[in-house]
Amino acid sequence: MKSFGLAALALVAPVQAGLRFGCSTLTIQRLDPVVEPGKLPSSHLHHIVGGNAFNATMEGDVGSRGTCTTCEMSEDFSNYWTAVLYFKHSNGSYHRVPVVNNAALAAGTTGGMTIYYTQFDFSKDNVKQRPIKAFPPGFRMTVGKPTASTLDEAKKHVGLRYNCLTTLLNRGAEMPDFPTKKCAAGIFAVHHFPACWDGKNLDSPDHQSHMYNTITRDGFTDAPACPASHPVRMPQVTYETVWDTTKFNSLWTEGSGKQPFVWSFEGSSGYGTHADYMFGWKGDSLQRAMDRDNCFYDGCGTITKQAMSVANKCTVKDMVKEDTNGWVAKMPGM
Template sequence: MRTSTVAIALIAPVVQAGLRFGCSSLTIQRLDPVVEPGNKPSAHLHHIIGGNAFNATMEGDVGERGTCTTCEMSQDFSNYWTAVLYFKHPTNGSYHRVPVTNNAALATGTTGGMTIYYTPHDFQTDDIKASPITAFKPGFRMTVGSPTTSSLADANKHIGLRYNCLTTLINRGAEMADFPTKPCAAGIFTVHHFPRCWDGVNLDSPDHQSHMYNTIKHDGFVNSDPCPASHPVRMPQLTYETVWDTTKFNNLWKSGDPQPFVWSFEGSSGYGTHADYMFGWKGDSLQKAMNQSNCFYDGCGSITKQQMSVANKCTVKDQVGENIDGWVSALPGRSA
């Protein structure tokens, strides 16, 4: 989200529609039920938030199976995940996982995690009646971005996948398609905007992306072009924001050294940033929220918020059992 949009989001003008809420971290494991269903472990490490139905294999109505969630919105048992950021030591080549820290303006008690958005349009447009929003369906899943993206030209095609070098949690500065080239005073901010136009038929596709169409041209939080005939159904704009606390490594990043951060899939550039989504809202709770207007971050009159002290008790078992903390000679799943 661009700096100007940050101000809009935090001030929350009178006319607003959509949801903005925090979810604490659920688990950090090598599991990926969308791209690698059934694999224990998956190829690389993921940071996961949301409902406790998360597993190596997930089919059908995830929301009905969940019994707790790390999200503030108590009816959201969806799962959201991204790759994990690591710092590579410039001298000995060892790796250290970068912790996730709280984003600005989240509920008290949120632990790491992400900020999640479901917005019908943008932050200042209230035209829901003119362009109805259809909520995701049980069994729906999708991805955005790809770990195989390796060039700036290809990364620039994904307008909604960006980085910010934080001065503070509020002052984000310019958006970038790649990792920052200097130490960041308050960490590295990542944003993942998903496509918002659906083909109206398929809950998934072989590449986990073709059933959706991306109309974002300039900024993920600004209204985009109409949905095409091939993907005519307008769905909520789903967005993840994550703050990686890179500050503890700033003193190890010496002037003139190359950029030292890598994703858990061993991408030396930031171009391969990507994210996965598995829908899991209870019943029609998300649709009811999307039918409302003049609401933002308050449950839209139909969703109950839970205390984060309750959300933080939600956990899942470690199904892989490997060391992901401290200094390690190789990234999890990769040879030294």
């Protein structure tokens, strides 16, 4: 299913269930409190949005410690992050690709991501899977695998896809690897997390085994019931990020069958795309939203929105202190 289908569906579907909102960029640093807790700096650069409790080490109730958030939903102090996209010049140098805000986000959103918490992905049939249980304090997970280097490996991570944007509203087909042509409005990256929890573990050694994905097709599609091993239905979390690759279109020539873009972990293809999630909603705010029917975009009638002019004032300190702007001979961590 094309990602663009969601935008159309949001306008016409009789059942609309979930949250969709923007989060401005919080920071771009080499920090990863899920996979490399306490390591300063982490092995590669990440693009991070959300609450200001973000740090090299994060345990316990993140939401209770946050004092501001870059997300439109004012009670969401969670953190969401992915690797950073780089342009690799033919001369061997690198330049970080900037992030631009997605279409239809709140005015003033700066870069960042679009975040979804969907209850049953717009299907009446999945109402029977209610109730939806919100994530508990201390919960975290990842999706994808940076070492994935083949199409077969990529196919195992359903919902991790790319679009070659014609415009911000015309996304075209989803694909498991970077597009091989120049994209008029940039490269669109989607990270769709699993939604079935084992009901016991806030994390697991690989940060994925405590969750299970019943979705067998890409994107926002009907999710079958959770298995006995992971019986608890949770919100389906999705990130969308728009990378402004257009700034580099004059620096390379099509025809080689590959894009000159790489993730910050130096993946030679897009198969290794991955993302991290750290739950941090205040109190029962997410549960209240998930308990409501027929809500979309509006905070489900229970969550207060903040102006993005306020959200954009939320910052964290530079803990790594390395320059990530301009042309560099090597990417941070290489």
